[in-house]
Amino acid sequence: MSQKIRILIVDDEESFVRSLSFALRTEGMDVTGVHSGEDAFLEVRKNQFDIILLDLRLPGADGMEVLNSIRNLDIDIPAIMISAHGDTRAAVKAVKLGAADYLSKPFELDELIHTINTVLDQNQTALELEYHRKRDVPANGLIGDCTVMNNLRTTIERVAKSSASRILLLGESGTGKALVARAIHGESPRSSRAFIEVNCAALPEQLIESELFGAEKGSYTGAHQKRTGLVKLADGGSLFLDEIGELPLALQAKFLHFLENGAYRPVGSEHSASADVRVIAATNRDLAEEVRLGNFREDLFYRLNVITIDIPAxxxxxxxxxxxxxxxxxxxxxxxxxxxxxxxxxxxxxxxxxxxxxxxxxxxxxxxxxxxxxxxxxxxxxxxxxxxxEDELHDEREPHQPASSNAPQLQDRLDTTERTLVRDALDQANGHKGRAAEILGISRHALKRRLQRLGLQ
Known part of the structure; x- marks a missing residue:
């Protein structure tokens, strides 16, 4: 379920604020009402809001001055200006100067709710466009009709339409985990909202937290402006975290907290925020082994390891x-x-x-x-x-017997060499088959077949 829309109403008519607050709360919104620009300024510093309903005519500073003061705090909140009868020209000017829209009193509740939803959708779209403008987004579509791919499509369709909010994709590097994540999003009820992708291995460790959860201006060296986190961009949609095994241990606890209840705190912020996000994580690592080695939190592994999808090589x-x-x-x-x-x-x-x-x-x-x-x-x-x-010692296929009298001797030498390589890999991995398979560059199932064929226990 999506989080409540958080609204700040700024109007000097107390009865208007009281009646409008009541009406919006009955629509399931979280409403705060104040009666002056100074109080509005204090509220946006203490709390996060999705939108502001701001009267043009206020005692002291007028609505536009209040909006500019908020902008100077580097807080980007869309504002709907409320104008009295005869102030339409001033309201239009306010929109040109940065307000998202305007309404003239008196207005119907349905009209206000429609305007709020339209402004919020436009704001979310603008954030997504700004994000995707800097990225080369791959086309969606899974090619192939072999049995394993047909089974994969069936699984994607079932999971996409389910209520599952935490999904783990497993597969070797290069198998198309990002494509599968995008397909899950595309077939889900969230498809009209954002699909945000981040590669945990590609980001510097010190920037991952601010990239995910956002950061306030001046919260760390180089933070010259407020950063919108990917979690906020993905609100209502899907967040794809590739190479989740690369997430630093220090951040894993914070990410686990977000997975549990959708709450997070931007870097440098004094208050928390929340987002309704389907998290799709992917890895080519053996996370169970990473847990055993102390590189990955066990509680985070079990929180992610509810719905898993294996991507075929x-x-x-x-x-x-x-x-x-x-x-x-x-x-x-x-x-x-x-x-x-x-x-x-x-x-x-x-x-x-x-x-x-x-x-x-x-x-x-x-x-x-x-x-x-x-x-x-x-x-x-x-x-x-x-x-x-070149002959590939690690080929998945059973070797063909050459039509030569020297074939048995040659095959014996190949088996001996392969047996040595497998033993060396198992020694390096302290007997762990999953790690040995990674060292050899083959799948765990392929290693199991080799152990059986070579007579190794």
Whole structure:
């Protein structure tokens, strides 16, 4: 459920403030009423408001002076100016100088509520546009129709429409966790509100808290103006935290508190705020192991680990690889202004057999590279990078038996080498299979199959 709209009414007519406050509270709003510009100034310093209903004619400072004083505090609150009959021209001038809208007395309650909702929606949209203007937002859409992808779509649809507000995405690097998060948001009742994405690993540790929860002007070195936090931007929508395992321990407790009740405190602020946000977190780490190592809070892990979705690795998606190749080839050709590259059958076989440790990201980068170097050409195996021609000890596939009398001896040597590598990885990981799989660059299930095939316990 969304938080109550917090309104400050500033009008010198006490009866008007009293009756309007009562009417708005019956609509489920949180209302504070004052009767002078000085009192309004004090209130916005002590408390957070979503919107101000501000009378143009006040004793002492008029409405515009009050609004300018609030702006000078670097507090960005949209204001609806209230004008008496005959002050319409002054109200229009106020809008031109920064007020969000105006109403002339007398007005209907329905008209006021409609204006409040419109102004708040416009303000939220402006914040989102300012945020997204600085970002390259990827297109939504999951490509492929293999079994694991169809199962993933079914899960996304079910979770998106549910009441789940804390979702954890698991998968190797490059599998498209951000795309899945965006799909969950897009199919949810929150789709009309903001989708805000932040990579916890990409932000300096000292800035993550202010990035998430916002910060007051002067709250830390370099804070020359008030910062709006991503949590506030995502209010009513979804907040996607990629690489949640990189969240510093010192911030994990504060983030857990936010997950529990939606409350948070901007850096340097004397009062708390709240937001109704669906949090979608993602990681390619084994968080249970991170808990054991003391790198991740156990209570935060259990709070996140309620609804989990596993994103399949590219090598598990079969012929979807070809669909993705064609998709990225068309997309990159448009970017380069040329015809799409094509792939010879033997090249396709190599792509299908490749391990794809970087998953979809690695495939996308390959197509971009080939399109730039060989625009509109047919891609034969010799045009592929060197790593596609090397034997991969960590290949997921069972090795084929060569038609040679030396095959058993060669296979024995390969098994011995692989057995040594696996043992070394297990030694480095102190016997923990999940960590050993990370060291080897394979999935935990792939390691389990290797242990069985190589006869290792």
């Amino acid at each position: 590219l090598r598990e998606r079969g012929d979807d690889i070809i669909k993705l190749v064609e998709h990225f080839a068309d997309k990159q050709a448009k970017a380069e202004g040329c015809q799409p590259i094509k792939f010879a059958l033997e090249t396709v076989d190599i792509l299908l057999a490749h391990h794809w440790r970087g998953n979809v990201r690695e495939l996308k980068n390959l197509i971009e590279r080939l399109t730039i170097l060989y625009p509109a050409k047919m891609i034969y195996p010799e045009l592929l990078p060197a790593e596609f021609h």
